[in-house]
Amino acid sequence: MVRYLPRILLYGALSLCAVVMLTPLVWLLAASLKGPDDLFHYLFFPPPSHLSLHNFRQLFIEIPFIRFLMNSFFVTGTTVMVQLFFASLGGFALAKYEFRAKRPIMILMLATMMIPGQVMLAPLYEMIYRMGFMDSYLGLIVPGAVSVFGMFLFRQSMLQIPDDLLQAGRIDGCSEFGLYWNIALPVSRPMIGAFCLISFMGNWNSFLWPQIILHTRELFTLPIGLNQMVGLYHQEYGVLMAGTLLSILPVVILFFVLQKEFISGLTAGAIKG
Amino acid sequence: MIRSFRIYRFQHKYAPYLFVAPFAVTFAVFGLYPLIKSLVLAFYITAGPTSSRFVGWGNFRVLLADPDFHKAVWNTAVFAFFSVFLQLPLSLGLALLLNRKALRGRNFFRLVFFSPNLVGSVFVAVLFTVIFMPKFGLLNQVLHGLVGLPLDTKWLSNPSLVMPALVGTSLWMYVGFNMIYFLAALQAVDKELYEAAMVDGANRFQQFLHVTVPGIKPVAVFVVVLSTIGSFQLFELPFLMLGNTGGPNNAGLTIVMYLYQNGFVTGDLGYASAIAWSLALGVLILSLAQMRLTGAWKRGD
Numbered sequence: 001m002v003r004y005l006p007r008i009l010l011y012g013a014l015s016l017c018a019v020v021m022l023t024p025l026v027w028l029l030a031a032s033l034k035g036p037d038d039l040f041h042y043l044f045f046p047p048p049s050h051l052s053l054h055n056f057r058q059l060f061i062e063i064p065f066i067r068f069l070m071n072s073f074f075v076t077g078t079t080v081m082v083q084l085f086f087a088s089l090g091g092f093a094l095a096k097y098e099f100r101a102k103r104p105i106m107i108l109m110l111a112t113m114m115i116p117g118q119v120m121l122a123p124l125y126e127m128i129y130r131m132g133f134m135d136s137y138l139g140l141i142v143p144g145a146v147s148v149f150g151m152f153l154f155r156q157s158m159l160q161i162p163d164d165l166l167q168a169g170r171i172d173g174c175s176e177f178g179l180y181w182n183i184a185l186p187v188s189r190p191m192i193g194a195f196c197l198i199s200f201m202g203n204w205n206s207f208l209w210p211q212i213i214l215h216t217r218e219l220f221t222l223p224i225g226l227n228q229m230v231g232l233y234h235q236e237y238g239v240l241m242a243g244t245l246l247s248i249l250p251v252v253i254l255f256f257v258l259q260k261e262f263i264s265g266l267t268a269g270a271i272k273g
Numbered sequence: 274m275i276r277s278f279r280i281y282r283f284q285h286k287y288a289p290y291l292f293v294a295p296f297a298v299t300f301a302v303f304g305l306y307p308l309i310k311s312l313v314l315a316f317y318i319t320a321g322p323t324s325s326r327f328v329g330w331g332n333f334r335v336l337l338a339d340p341d342f343h344k345a346v347w348n349t350a351v352f353a354f355f356s357v358f359l360q361l362p363l364s365l366g367l368a369l370l371l372n373r374k375a376l377r378g379r380n381f382f383r384l385v386f387f388s389p390n391l392v393g394s395v396f397v398a399v400l401f402t403v404i405f406m407p408k409f410g411l412l413n414q415v416l417h418g419l420v421g422l423p424l425d426t427k428w429l430s431n432p433s434l435v436m437p438a439l440v441g442t443s444l445w446m447y448v449g450f451n452m453i454y455f456l457a458a459l460q461a462v463d464k465e466l467y468e469a470a471m472v473d474g475a476n477r478f479q480q481f482l483h484v485t486v487p488g489i490k491p492v493a494v495f496v497v498v499l500s501t502i503g504s505f506q507l508f509e510l511p512f513l514m515l516g517n518t519g520g521p522n523n524a525g526l527t528i529v530m531y532l533y534q535n536g537f538v539t540g541d542l543g544y545a546s547a548i549a550w551s552l553a554l555g556v557l558i559l560s561l562a563q564m565r566l567t568g569a570w571k572r573g574d
Contacts, residue, residue: 014370018385024445025388027411028400040409090296097289105297112304116506116556118529119549122542123310124303129322143303146296176288205393207509208529212537223395227513230399237403244399248392255391 032056032242039238055242065243067218068225073250075140075210075221076203083147083199084192091154092184096166109148118208125212139213144203150195157191158184193261201251222247315550317543325543332547342548344523345531346555348436352527353504355440356447357497363448364496368455383456386449394446398513401442405429405514429514432524439510439525447500454496455489462488494567498560505556508533528552 030044035052045051059065094102124143133139161184169179185192207223214224226243233239315332319325336342367386371379389397404411405428416422428438466484475483511525512533519526519534528548536545 010370010373010376014382017367018382021385021389021445021449024400024404024411025392027404031403043411043414086296086299089292093289093292097285097292099289101290101293101297105293108305109300112308114557115308115553116502116549118506118532119311119546119553120304120307121532121549122314122536122545123307125537126310126314126322126542127303127307142299146300146304148300148304151296170285176284176292180292201391201393205395207395207512208533212533223393226395226399227517230402230513231516237406237409240399240403244396248396251391251393 028241028245031238032245034238036236036238039236055238056246058236058239059242059246063225063229063239063243064218065225065246068220068222069246071219072204072222072247075137076200078137078141079144079203080196080199082141082145083150084195086145087147087150087195088154088185088188088192089180091151091156092158092180094151094155095158096161096163096184109151113148121208121212128213134213135215135219136213137219140206140210144206144209147195147199150199153191153195154188157188161187190261193258197254197258197261200254204251311546311549314543314546319540319542321540322542328543332544333551335544336547336551341523341526342528342531345519345526345528348523348525349505349507349527351436352439352443352507353501355436356443356504357500359440360444360448360451360500361493361496363444364451365455365493367448367452368459371452371456372459383449383453386452388449389446390450392446394509395513397442397446398510401438401445401510402429402514405438430521432520432522435511435515435520435524439507439514442510442514443504443507447503451496451500454492458489458492459485490567494564497567498563501559501563502556505552505559 027044030042031039032055033051033053034042034046035050035054038046038050038052042050093099094106128134128139128143131139133142165183166179169183174182205223206221207227210221210224211227214220217225217228220228226240226247229240229243314325316327316329317325318328318332370376371382392400405413407413407425407427410428412428413422413424413426416426417424426434428434462485466488467480470480470484506529507527508529511520511527512530515525519530529552532545532548532552535541535548
């Protein structure tokens with residue numbers, strides 16, 4: 001028995017931590033499936049016969065939740081695609097070409113990475129106001145088009161593409177853009193997965209900038225819409241929880257699709273140092 | 274033949290510039306320009322985006338004497354201190370447990386500990402607003418059942434409980450995230466070093482001190498610096514959990530919240546820029562000091 005004690009302690013400690021970590025999420029699921037009468041009766045799940053979709057119905061009827069969801073998908077999807085294209089194309093140039101502006105560009109980008117993004121808020125707001133992009137998605141997507149992190153991620157991975165491979169492509173009559181499109185991009189598929197997930201999560205959860213730019217309710221993304229709901233539905237919290245549950249679902253699904261790429265992308269920079 | 278060679282030469286010379294252009298132009302317009310502009314703005318008082326007046330160092334003088342700003346800096350520093358010193362030892366501890374050789378279900382535990390990170394801080398804030406609710410909130414119900422604490426503890430409206438609530442929430446959110454880094458670092462430590470230490474008669478603790486600690490130090494410094502920087506930018510959690518205000522007695526007012534209030538509620542973009550640059554400077558000094566103290570500076574990484 002004593003021989004097994006360390007094992008029992010190990011698994012006991014891990015399981016306890018797992019329970020603590022999971023409880024809020026299980027509670028979230030339970031709260032969104034409880035009807036208004038059961039909300040305060042049962043701590044977690046009510047008996048199966050009491051499970052109700054009332055909260056979700058409220059969400060779709062009383063609140064333009066579907067609208068928020070679609071808005072979020074549109075803004076996030078567009079931003080991720082533009083970021084991906086700009087960052088991978090630029091990363092390809094920085095990895096596989098020698099040109100005079102290369103070092104200055106990279107040093108400038110590294111330097112700005114050290115400065116917290118909040119510094120840019122006030123002047124960006126002024127610019128967006130002058131450009132007439134206030135209260136429109138252009139004000140979100142255009143300034144969000146660059147990801148310095150993405151550029152470095154792609155440069156790092158595309159450094160490993162052998163020059164001979166590109167040279168062979170050139171001899172076969174491939175254009176320079178064709179080299180990017182037909183060789184560099186397909187080879188970097190794992191990095192594309194990791195970048196899409198990280199960028200999707202960041203943009204999907206983005207709050208401060210949309211809160212500054214968007215004023216019309218019909219344009220709200222999920223984080224902004226949900227923040228407004230907190231004020232309105234403080235007592236009827238089941239509706240809030242149902243909204244939260246549906247808001248995190250897309251990220252969870254994407255994570256399970258791209259899990260492997262994500263972990264390797266996350267730790268790649270840290271280990272290589 | 275010669276013509277196509279010329280096209281090739283032309284393409285090869287100008288292609289990189291064309292490829293970098295979309296990124297570089299957007300970066301210059303929406304990254305570099307605002308950065309420089311905010312340095313200028315910090316010396317002006319503005320009312321909204323259209324009217325401004327030069328005040329020299331005035332903004333910074335006012336800032337140094339502004340009691341609300343002091344409160345925001347204090348709150349943010351307390352939050353950063355506790356989140357770094359509670360989170361990281363716990364993250365490392367979990368990583369050490371998961372790094373056991375014969376452990377079954379490692380991937381399961383890793384996924385469970387990481388899962389809060391999928392929620393995103395805005396949605397974590399909404400979830401925990403409800404969890405911290407008096408009477409029916411999960412936390413009060415559980416604490417009442419386990420240790421008999423009163424059911425009407427007002428976590429988010431009692432000034433002295435706001436900070437523990439925020440630190441606890443971010444602990445739940447980030448402990449697994451940092452664990453991933455520590456776990457990756459532990460797995461990268463050379464196994465032969467442990468064998469060598471064992472041959473030399475080192476016990477478990479000595480092995481940890483002389484093999485594990487030096488092995489994971491670069492990653493540990495990276496995680497400490499990163500989570501300090503992150504903590505100093507705290508915004509969404511208190512903003513949503515305290516109803517878009519600084520909370521009772523401004524107990525949850527952070528630097529970025531104060532920046533938001535001044536720049537985008539009051540409309541003084543100049544004062545907001547001064548706050549932002551104070552934050553940037555503070556964070557820079559703090560990270561340099563941390564790297565210096567831990568000795569990562571000398572090796573230049």
